[in-house]
Amino acid sequence: MDTAATGTAPPLRAIRISKEYLGGSFKALDDVSFELRENQITAFVGPSGCGKTTMLRIVAGLEYPTRGRLEVFGKPVVGPGPDRGMIFQAYTSFPWLTAQKNVEYGMKLMGIGTGERRERANGFLKLVHLEKFAGSYPRSMSGGMKQRVALARTLAQNPKVLLMDEPFGALDAQVRWEMQELMIELIEREKKTVVAITHDIEEAIYLADRIIFFSRQPGRIKADIPVDFKNGRRYQRKEELVRLPGYADLEHRLFAMMREEIQETKTA
């Protein structure tokens, strides 16, 4: 898709990132490094307050690290940019724009002309099953629909990396499930490199090809776990996934790690 991708450089590389708050007296992240592989879905998992959001916001360029640096396809980046699309937990579809205009917004910033913009917006609205609501304002939409508008808007910019901070956290269980399935469908089609934060271990296993587990205080990578029981496949149907050998083991391992973290802070 992106021919400018320079040979071996990964879509995103975080190099020895540290983030200190309160004038250095609080370390939210301590020397975190990782590389994303192209077309891979990575989940950030870990106890509350371990720095997942901080890490993602640093990647997005919304916050700056105290130490370390970031590279996108080998090029250092500072500050936000459309090469890293972000989906927030809060609904960020613009209420004064129709779904259609929302999706066009990012493309307009990129300088894409009116005609092409409209055409592509229609395509992406169809992709998130909102073609019937192109002329509706977010106010009249459910939470899941608003989130789909945000998703279409971000995808329409064709970002190199898609960042999501608990994107389905505010949705109820069934809508959440629909959104997860839609995500798999979209990522398979659009071939995206994705990082998604989630509290939900089941969601992490379902979506991710790889799980980065953070421990807290200071935030560090506790484990980098490939979800290899899927054998490189993505399953759209959860009921198939949970039957696979290896699913239960991985879930057990993640729950155990989570418990460890919780107990550590209890005794600390």
Add this chain to the structure above:
Amino acid sequence: MQESRAAAIGAPNHAGHEAANDPAPLFVAPKERFLEFRLQPTSQRAWMLGTLGALGFFGLWELGHYLTAESARKFLPSVEQVARALYVLFSERNFLHDVLISCYRIFVSFFAASAVGVPIGILMGCFGNVRALLNPTLSGWRYLPAASFIPLLLVWFGPTDLAKIALLFIGVIFFLISLILDNTRAVPKELVEAALTMGASRREALTGVVVPAAMPTVLDSMRNMIAVGWTYLVIAEIVGAQDGIGAVMMRAGRFLNVDTIMAAIFTIGVLGILTDVLFRVAQHLLFPWNVERRS
């Protein structure tokens, strides 16, 4: 027959004495009270209640008139007397001219205050540095009673339109700025962040996101502040003016024409309501996306 079969298969038909084919009996809701939480009156009912409230007001007024001692009645004229005074004002004393002059002063000064105050308020709401730069000074100004500037403005500008417009401007702008600052800060920061991650420049995020997001509440703040504008207008016109509603009232006061004073006050009230309606209509027309849709 239905009944017996249901019973025979042991279907969970607790009623037993009701045929399954009949519609269930209407639900008997408890009687609705006047003071009912969460009750939204229908628009007809709202109109009716509103009219009732107004009639009640005029009734009390009329009652007050007749309960006042005969000798003092001219200090509390009846509704009819005030209505007649209003008619005389318009038909014989060219009151329309005064009304238009007052409206002109209100709108010019309010337009000026908005043209200055809205951008400043939005910039302060967006940027901490601008806030830090201006807020201490502007907060101080907010505590100065605008009326205390009257002597100064008269010295500077004399009894001109400019003096009155300046007073209204001073009376309105500082509160307007602080309201708009709050409106702007209430814009969810994720909206701005979303725009930035999509590659918006600071200018694009400001004009394309913060401004449209804040606009409906900004318009509400303006609606509230224009009401305050009327307060200062009357003060300004009472103190030093040949024309305008306030001047008419002042002159009437000198001759103890209470009915004329009241007619003028009533006129201001009506103008206030009209301004309010104007702003509400503008809200609907300009920001249809923000209007609650009843389906």
